[in-house]
């Protein structure tokens with residue numbers, strides 16, 4: 692296990708893998724969309740042909756949840772077709788493949804943490820295209836590979852809810868945030884570490900699905916409150932029901948992921964969401 696391709700490496704997760712890469716003895720090749728457009732099937736195949744990778748970690752995705760409702764074809768191309776191309780090429784060249792998916796594959800109507808066996812039922816175009824991507828990977832017949840579903844990802848890199856709250860918290864005296872959507876935030880650095888730790892240990896006869904987020908549960912309102920408090924921002928956060936915050940895409944009301952499988956298969960230690968949030972916020976101005 693030496694040479695690892697990281698696609699979509701300018702996003703949150705890709706940037707975090709880059710940030711921690713020197714802690715590992717792997718050789719990394721990082722590609723953004725400019726170096727490797729994963730929706731270009733022949734580009735993917737020739738990239739794999741001309742480099743001898745041992746594994747590929749796909750961090751590329753179309754993550755604009757609301758915009759996906761109207762940019763359906765683009766979202767499908769990046770989240771569904773491209774993972775299929777990567778999986779087919781990984782199978783052909785005998786690589787390990789790690790792909791990342793989302794809690795938004797679930798409808799959020801079951802108020803108990805979702806396990807890998809729970810039946811997905813996405814409510815949004817983003818969630819549906821991510822589910823189709825998962826299914827294409829599972830059908831490709833890969834071995835030693837994993838689809839890791841995660842939720843509410845944030846980082847000092849890229850765009851995310853934490854950065855939106857920091858901006859709004861500095862600009863406005865008060866904001867309204869939904870309190871009836873419940874899930875678990877995930878610090879992208881924790882996810883990046885988990886992926887690099889488990890990659891050498893992946894040994895399975897088919898692609899396994901795993902769930903990973905930080906520990907604990909909160910609403911977006913609780914998350915926003917914690918961000919304001921930890922950064923001493925004088926911005927009142929008002930809890931509101933989702934109906935008072937209409938968005939083009941429907942989001943699950945409850946999307947907590949059950950992480951028992953990844954913990955028992957790989958013995959991973961997972962940090963509590965507030966501790967990881969504090970760690971991330973220490974790095975912001």
Ligand SMILES: NC(=O)C1=CN([C@@H]2O[C@H](COP(=O)(O)OP(=O)(O)OC[C@H]3O[C@@H](n4cnc5c(N)ncnc54)[C@H](OP(=O)(O)O)[C@@H]3O)[C@@H](O)[C@H]2O)C=CC1
Pocket residue numbers: 698699700701702703704705723724725727728729730749750751752753754769773791792793794821840841842843844845849850
């Ligand atoms: N963000 C979140 O809250 C969550 C994310 N996830 C999943 O985690 C994974 C990582 O997400 P995250 O890091 O937040 O995503 P980001 O949106 O931060 O990064 C995605 C990256 O993919 C790149 N990309 C888009 N299209 C292509 C393409 N055709 N070829 C190559 N690269 C492309 C983007 O480049 P550019 O910006 O130039 O388009 C961007 O740099 C994704 O699979 C996502 O679905 C799961 C749950 C929550």
Ligand SMILES: Cc1cn([C@H]2C[C@H](O)[C@@H](COP(=O)(O)OP(=O)(O)O[C@H]3O[C@@H](C)C(=O)[C@@H](O)[C@H]3O)O2)c(=O)[nH]c1=O
Pocket residue numbers: 754755756757793794795841842843844851852855866867868869872911936938942
């Ligand atoms: C900015 C803002 C958002 N909200 C609500 C809208 C939404 O219901 C919720 C989250 O807002 P966002 O639109 O920032 O987050 P969203 O894009 O829905 O985040 C999702 O991204 C994709 C990629 C995933 O895979 C998911 O796990 C999840 O992280 O908070 C407020 O109530 N008040 C606000 O001021």
